[in-house]
Amino acid sequence: MATSxxxxxxxxxxxxxxxxxxxxxxxxxSMATRQDLQTLxxxxxxTLRPEMSLVRxxxxxxxxxLQTLETATQxxxxxxxxxxxxxxxxxxxxxxxxxxxxDLDNRSRRCNMYTAxxxxxxxxx
Numbered sequence: 001m002a003t004s005x006x007x008x009x010x011x012x013x014x015x016x017x018x019x020x021x022x023x024x025x026x027x028x029x030s031m032a033t034r035q036d037l038q039t040l041x042x043x044x045x046x047t048l049r050p051e052m053s054l055v056r057x058x059x060x061x062x063x064x065x066l067q068t069l070e071t072a073t074q075x076x077x078x079x080x081x082x083x084x085x086x087x088x089x090x091x092x093x094x095x096x097x098x099x100x101x102x103d104l105d106n107r108s109r110r111c112n113m114y115t116a117x118x119x120x121x122x123x124x125x
Contacts, residue, residue: 032040
């Protein structure tokens with residue numbers, strides 16, 4: 001079985017193919033060239049460069065402010081913890097003072113007072 005040579009397009013098919021080729025050529029001609037794309041890229045880059053510089057400056061400023069805020073927060077936290085410990089110690093001291101006052105009150109009623117240099121059994125410390 002021998003293969004037949006390809007058939008050439010007939011009238012209307014040829015016109016359609018010519019129309020498609022013409023359209024493809026016009027589309028290819030209207031596409032941007034490498035030089036056009038490079039120019040466009042450079043233009044966009046030059047336009048965005050000052051804006052990016054401004055954004056970098058703002059980010060740097062915000063970073064500095066954030067670091068200052070973190071330092072201040074850490075300092076406040078440390079002072080608050082120190083105050084918490086002081087309040088706990090004061091509560092303990094107040095409890096001790098209350099117990100000493102009750103002891104002195106009880107001793108004064110029993111006439112059982114001692115000076116600071118004497119122990120309860122009459123021995124000097």
